[in-house]
Amino acid sequence: xxxxxxxGPVHTLLKPPPPPPLLLLLHLLITLxxxxxxxxxxxxxxxxxxxSLSQWQSARATYYAASDPRDSVGGACGYGDLVKAGYGMxxxxxxxxxxxxxxxxxxxxxxxxxxxxxxxIPGTSIIVSVTNFCAPNYGLTSxxxxxxxxxxxxxxxxxxxFEKIAIWKAANMPIQYK
Numbered sequence: 001x002x003x004x005x006x007x008g009p010v011h012t013l014l015k016p017p018p019p020p021p022l023l024l025l026l027h028l029l030i031t032l033x034x035x036x037x038x039x040x041x042x043x044x045x046x047x048x049x050x051x052s053l054s055q056w057q058s059a060r061a062t063y064y065a066a067s068d069p070r071d072s073v074g075g076a077c078g079y080g081d082l083v084k085a086g087y088g089m090x091x092x093x094x095x096x097x098x099x100x101x102x103x104x105x106x107x108x109x110x111x112x113x114x115x116x117x118x119x120x121i122p123g124t125s126i127i128v129s130v131t132n133f134c135a136p137n138y139g140l141t142s143x144x145x146x147x148x149x150x151x152x153x154x155x156x157x158x159x160x161x162f163e164k165i166a167i168w169k170a171a172n173m174p175i176q177y178k
Contacts, residue, residue, distance in 0.1 A: 056176040059153035063162035075132035077105035093132035095154035109177045119170030
């Protein structure tokens with residue numbers, strides 16, 4: 001005679017918990033990513049994917065404070081209402097040297113504040129999705145106000161995200177990203 005099926009509170013405690021929705025989404029994205037070959041030429045080659053994803057790189061970050069809820073709608077990537085689309089405030093606009101003419105839309109970055117003990121919140125990092133473009137200001141030099149001018153690597157975050165890694169008074173912070 002076969003053993004009886006396990007049921008009851010002990011059996012339910014032994015079941016693994018379901019994976020979090022974000023983990024399922026990341027797994028789905030990874031498994032569905034197409035493997036294609038580019039047929040365009042480039043004068044520079046990007047670093048190997050395995051090293052660029054695992055190594056921290058330097059950049060700077062600022063924030064914006066939306067004065068009107070409509071300010072969080074839209075963006076250069078065309079996602080519409082970011083809250084309704086599921087992004088919430090975990091979004092970022094990238095400078096021209098990083099935006100890749102929109103090819104990077106939807107990419108995720110882990111960001112942490114560095115090198116400023118006064119303003120950084122130690123041991124914290126955030127994950128954000130690219131939803132917008134930070135336009136250059138060629139009326140200012142790259143080192144004097146033109147934060148999104150080439151060759152600067154710059155992230156512009158909603159204040160709600162910025163305040164998870166730094167004190168808002170910090171304004172233009174050194175960060176690392178991967």
